[in-house]
Amino acid sequence: MDIAALVAWIVTALGGSVLLARWISGGGLRQEQTGTTRFPAPVVFGHFLLAAVGLVVWIVYLAADKDALAWTAFGVLVAVALLGFTLLARWIPVYRTAPAGPEATPAERHLPVPVVAAHGLLGATTLVLVLLAAAGVGS
Template structure:
């Protein structure tokens, strides 16, 4: 299950990189000063930074089978997921009158990123729980 989680993580990351590209190319950073975007830059960059850090911990777990790395990965991934959920709710709350760069996000990409992210989260939790004997 550990390797399946990595594959799901990479799919999630690829779609996330696409969404980040759309946000940046749509002027997301420039819109920070005018408050047009609903996504603060710290939120936009902390979410993937934490996800990549959690992936690094997960790879350490898959290589060493040290339960500490599995739970550390899950903890960091939880924070990243909460930030992602915050962005998702802000994206939903933007409505049809919003003008931010995030309004260019295709619904399919947002849903795919979220779905694969949830699957990754569940796989990491289940694998860590099984490794611990819970």
């Protein structure tokens, strides 16, 4: 279960990195100043950084086999999931709305739906796998 959670977390992180790169390259940071984007940079980068910190804690848990680290990684992952749901809730209306023009189109409008869906599903899977591993299921 521990390794399955690690693999799911890494694949989820790769998808999230693609989404972050697309948002930045689409002008997300510049658009925050103009109010075009619906994604606040602190939420975007907080989601990314907390996920990375949680992954590091999970890797340390795998090396040290300390239950407290597994539960810490799970707690961090819950915070990551909450930020992710916040971003999803802000992304859905933007995606459903017809673009108003290139300069008025939020950067998150161009995020690929399959990557968003896969990232969310893998993130939920990771959360469950980490919970099960921390609880000692399958060990």
